[in-house]
Amino acid sequence: MAIKHKDESDHETSSCSSITVPESGHSWIGSNMSFGSRSSVSVSSTSFGDYNNIHKPHKANQVAWEAMKKLRGLQQNGQLGLDHFRLVRRVGSGDIGNVYVCQLRNNPAADCLYAMKVVDKEALAFRNKLQRAEMEKEILCMLDHPFLPTLYANFEVSHYSCLVMEFCPGGDLHSVRQRQPGKRFSVASAKFYAAETLLALEYLHMMGIVYRDLKPENVLVRDEGHIMLSDFDLSLKCEVVPKLVQSSKPSVEAIANCVTTCGSTPMQPVLSCFSASSNKKKVATTNDDKEDNEDDNGNTGDDQACGNGEFDKEFVAEPINARSKSFVGTHEYLAPEVISGLGHGSAVDWWTFGVFLYEMLYGKTPFKGETNEKTLVNILKKPLTFPGINVSSSRDLEEMIKVQDLISKLLVKNPKKRIGSLKGALEIKRHEFFKGVNWALIRSVKPPEVPRDQQKIKMAMMNKKKIITTATSLPKKLSKKEREDTYQIPNHQQHFDYF
Numbered sequence: 001m002a003i004k005h006k007d008e009s010d011h012e013t014s015s016c017s018s019i020t021v022p023e024s025g026h027s028w029i030g031s032n033m034s035f036g037s038r039s040s041v042s043v044s045s046t047s048f049g050d051y052n053n054i055h056k057p058h059k060a061n062q063v064a065w066e067a068m069k070k071l072r073g074l075q076q077n078g079q080l081g082l083d084h085f086r087l088v089r090r091v092g093s094g095d096i097g098n099v100y101v102c103q104l105r106n107n108p109a110a111d112c113l114y115a116m117k118v119v120d121k122e123a124l125a126f127r128n129k130l131q132r133a134e135m136e137k138e139i140l141c142m143l144d145h146p147f148l149p150t151l152y153a154n155f156e157v158s159h160y161s162c163l164v165m166e167f168c169p170g171g172d173l174h175s176v177r178q179r180q181p182g183k184r185f186s187v188a189s190a191k192f193y194a195a196e197t198l199l200a201l202e203y204l205h206m207m208g209i210v211y212r213d214l215k216p217e218n219v220l221v222r223d224e225g226h227i228m229l230s231d232f233d234l235s236l237k238c239e240v241v242p243k244l245v246q247s248s249k250p251s252v253e254a255i256a257n258c259v260t261t262c263g264s265t266p267m268q269p270v271l272s273c274f275s276a277s278s279n280k281k282k283v284a285t286t287n288d289d290k291e292d293n294e295d296d297n298g299n300t301g302d303d304q305a306c307g308n309g310e311f312d313k314e315f316v317a318e319p320i321n322a323r324s325k326s327f328v329g330t331h332e333y334l335a336p337e338v339i340s341g342l343g344h345g346s347a348v349d350w351w352t353f354g355v356f357l358y359e360m361l362y363g364k365t366p367f368k369g370e371t372n373e374k375t376l377v378n379i380l381k382k383p384l385t386f387p388g389i390n391v392s393s394s395r396d397l398e399e400m401i402k403v404q405d406l407i408s409k410l411l412v413k414n415p416k417k418r419i420g421s422l423k424g425a426l427e428i429k430r431h432e433f434f435k436g437v438n439w440a441l442i443r444s445v446k447p448p449e450v451p452r453d454q455q456k457i458k459m460a461m462m463n464k465k466k467i468i469t470t471a472t473s474l475p476k477k478l479s480k481k482e483r484e485d486t487y488q489i490p491n492h493q494q495h496f497d498y499f
Contacts, residue, residue, distance in 0.1 A: 064112040064166070067104060068152045080153040082162065085116065096124055096133050096233050101167055114152060115167040122159040132233040137163060139209055139232045146443055147200040147227055168228055170221025170451035177216060177360065184363035184389075187399045189448040193219070194357050195437050196227045201349050202425035204229075206317040208240035210324075210345065214352040215333050216359060225447025234329065238322035244313040245423070318424035319346045331372045332365040336413045339376050350420035350428070354410025361403065362387055366411065384411050402433040 072078050085102045092099040097119035104112065124130040140151040140163065153164040170176070173193060177183060185193070197219060204211055213234040220228045322345040329338060335351035337344040358366045366385070367378035386404055391397045406428070409419040420428050429439065438445075 064114065065150070065152070067112055068114075068164075071104060072153075079155065080164070081155045082157045085114070085164070087116065088113070091115070094231065094233075096129055096136075102164070113167040113169070115165050117163040117165065119161040119163075120159060121156075121161050133161060135235065135237065136231075136233040137161070139235055139237060140165070142207055142209075143203075145200060145203045147196050148203065148229055166222070166228065168220035168222050168230075170223065170225065170449070172217050173219040173221065173227070173360070174216035176221060176449060177363065182363065185360045185448075187361065187396060187403060190357060190360040190403070191399075191433065191437070192445065192448055193227060193360065194353075195434060195439070195442060197229070197356065198353065198425055198428060198434075199439065199442065200227070200229045201353065202429075204235075205319055205346055205349070205424050206240065208238050208319050208322075210236040210238065210319060210322055211349050212236060212329055212352075213333075214349060214356050215330055216356065219356075221447075221449070221451060223450075223452040225450040225452075226443060236322060236324050236326075238319050240317050240319040241321070242315065242317040245316055247312050247314045314423065314426060316423050316426065318420075318422070320422065322346050331375050332368050334376065334379060335415070336380050337415050339380060344415070346424070347415035347418050347421040350410050350418055351415070353420075353428075354407050357403065357410070358407050362389070380413070384408060399433070402431075406431045406433045 068080075071084060072080060084105055086105050088101040088103060090098055090100050097117050100116045100118065102114050102116045104114075119133045121130060121133070124133055137151075137154060140149060140154075143149065143151070149165045151163060151165055153162075155162055177185060180186075180189075197214070201211060201214070209232075211229070211232070211234075213231060214229075218229060218231045220230050222228055323343045324345075325341055325343050327338060327341065329335075329348075329352070333352045333355050335344060335348040338348060355365055355367075367375060367382055369375040369378050384407070386407075389400075391400055406419075409431075410428075412418040415421055419431070428434070429437075
């Protein structure tokens with residue numbers, strides 16, 4: 001089966017922002033980037049889309065955020081540039097840029113680490129990928145959520161674009177999974193990471209963003225053990241129309257779950273969805289919506305609820321009208337509708353969520369073939385199967401049955417029949433697998449692994465080893481001349497400002 005790859009410029013059929021890619025005069029551009037490669041360096045700082053540096057409610061009182069806020073207040077124009085940061089080391093590289101760990105200069109009171117993503121705009125323009133970098137920056141400017149990155153600053157240096165975000169010392173979930181017994185998570189750990197990822201996807205969909213690149217490598221772990229989604233260069237930005245739909249008759253568990261979910265203060269995306277465009281004020285159910293809400297007998301939600309007060313209306317802000325024909329994503333995570341090229345929407349995120357959950361539990365993706373082409377064929381034609389794994393108790397067996405049922409409903413090849421395709425995360429959160437999850441207080445739950453605690457244990461062991469070594473091997477006694485001479489830093493220990 002031949003798969004045609006779309007051009008990287010991504011001409012979406014939904015209401016995405018269109019960005020003109022400038023011509024590049026380079027005949028060849030190397031992959032290695034260095035800020036010192038040019039004799040004259042122009043520095044400019046931008047407030048892209050006025051992304052509201054000062055108001056980030058979920059970051060209030062955090063040391064890293066307050067240090068950045070204080071430094072920005074000291075600047076005449078309130079903008080930061082490269083001269084305010086010291087790059088420590090490179091920690092990763094991707095298709096559109098490199099990521100460095102950095103610190104604030106001349107600010108010893110705030111010994112905080114940040115992540116700086118550096119993008120070579122000329123190189124991306126030459127490769128026709130500049131639009132992806134601009135889309136990621138635009139999306140990062142919009143975000144304010146506990147499980148999504150915070151854009152602390154963005155600025156340009158010569159032909160480089162720099163984005164300063166949170167640094168996650170825990171690595172990604174792919175690396176964390178490799179350290180688990182059998183290289184797979186327990187059901188309880190998988191549920192924790194899946195629940196937080198689901199809330200992040202719910203927020204993105206409310207904001208009219210289809211993620212399209214969910215995989216363990218893009219789910220980072222913060223120092224306190226909670227997750228953060230990263231990499232939005234493949235995301236699709238579209239319109240979302242919030243609406244109220246009739247719910248089915250709620251059970252006692254559903255009522256309790258609704259109270260837990262909806263009782264907290266509404267997040268910002270709920271307000272943003274209503275104010276983003278003029279045509280979003282409509283709340284009335286359309287004819288298409290009535291079709292979606294019909295039961296097996298052809299009755300709509302209005303008909304089912306007629307005559308009794310037991311049915312509540314549910315708020316749904318799922319970008320179900322988003323459409324794109326771009327071939328984007330990771331092969332093992334591609335949804336069938338992406339491969340077919342007939343057009344895909346927000347339901348692709350629920351497919352990738354199913355693959356993501358499957359990989360956490362079984363240590364592999366469900367449709368991986370010997371080659372990429374074979375993988376794509378398997379996604380389209382191969383039925384879903386689950387490998388047998390040992391469980392230690394009847395409770396674990398019950399949980400495994402529940403999660404397999406959820407994965408089966410997520411990995412439905414027809415996107416219209418896939419769970420979440422109509423009501424988004426609301427349907428998935430009510431599945432039996434997530435029963436008992438307190439969505440409003442999920443950040444109060446202790447994560448399966450806490451990098452901050454692991455680092456303390458590691459440092460304690462290193463200090464203990466250092467004490468033993470010091471006691472058994474006394475330092476060499478210095479001569480009078482050595483004591484009087486000025487200490488010279490060896491070449492390999494010299495400090496470099498940027499690299």
